[in-house]
Amino acid sequence: IVSVGNAAHLEVADYLAYLGEQYDCTCVLLYIESISDTERFAQVARSVAAKKPVVAMVGGRTAQGGSAVRNHTGGIAMPDAEAQTFLASCGVIRVKSLRHLLLAAKGFGFHPQGIGKRVLLFSNSGGPGVITTDRLIDEGMGMPPLPGAYATELAALLPPEAAVANPIDMLADAREDRFSPAFESALRHASGQFDAILMIHVVPFMVDAGPIIDELARVAKDAPMPLFHSMMGTLEHKQNWFATMESAGVAMFNDAEEMAETAAILAQYPPLKAAVTA
Template sequence: MRARSLRDLHLAAKGLGFFPKGFGKRALILSNSGGPGVLAADEATLGGLDLVDLPAALAARLKADLPPEASVRNPLDLLADAREDRFGLSLEAALDHADAFDVILMIHVVPFMVDATPVIERLSALAKTAKRPLLHSMMGTLEHGRAWFDAMEAAQVPMFSNIEDMARTTSLLARCYQIAQKD
């Protein structure tokens, strides 16, 4: 695969460092903020990813467990006040339906009044046994950002401070996978 820009080369290198074989293009976006979720969805779609519908059983489970205001579709919006419980149950539910997705992109916008450490602890613990590749982007008040990024990357989840870069990396890895499948 030929990189179209230095940025793409950097993103592909980062992604391939975690997932050397790439992965398919069926993606789920899990976010606690609607706007960044939509921006990531736009970038993912432009990059050739398929934002697949949630399986009926997954949607039913999430509708039962999430607040009624949450958007139970792809991208999934857990709402701004989501903490480790909501992030954890949503990722667990998605991983229980891992056959429906090739990759899960997570977005965590950290409000100034929230300590993200419990969210990172829960997600990194789940990531260690995940049956699908996970990528994660954090934005907002990142008081302990370096520690949070390190914890997730130690759990084999590449971290991004930019949702577009996360979605672009995912698209590049899906393209690498498609090229490898043709050979």
């Protein structure tokens, strides 16, 4: 974490250039109130964004916020629409909240090259599946239909009441004997059809989630695509379950909507990177 204060000696672009050269730094997060030399910032940002994601939150995007910036550092805040256009031209992903800035940090920590927009949503609960689907579509993500071979295989694995579509609903009583083969089947058929798999895991009182997590983590270690998983609710062993899944390379979330928002932030990077390297 670097704070530039009022940038009297070194500016954001100076630190961005330095962090761009650091191999151990795989993503750069910026909070910016003003940019004194936009030409130099753009040159540095494009160079860094060609190698790693750069995510920025711009303070002072409202009239009142801009006034607060002047009172804070004496800087001139960039108007909202101008900031959007300028950062996109620099290859920088723009977010508008600290929460989204932190979600970007988490997501890029697992998948530093970002993801594509085609998502398979894998769930054991219908309501959260609907909510997350709406969030994914609102965020500009795509949810293609299931490949025919996968749909056929999944229908044979799941109860007749389950939803064999995207999103998949395996039903709330699903245990490891349903989760594991359905997930393994997804990984066999999803490559080339989807860019990431997002999982929603609601834990009802009658199901022990431990064996499910153990099976999912075992399979996830060799997964050929980015994986995200959310476990909703207050759960006694949640911290341990998160650690097990994250050690297998799965980004874990308490909230399925945050998972969807993170995926959408990561999906912005590949086209921005392509634009600055063209």
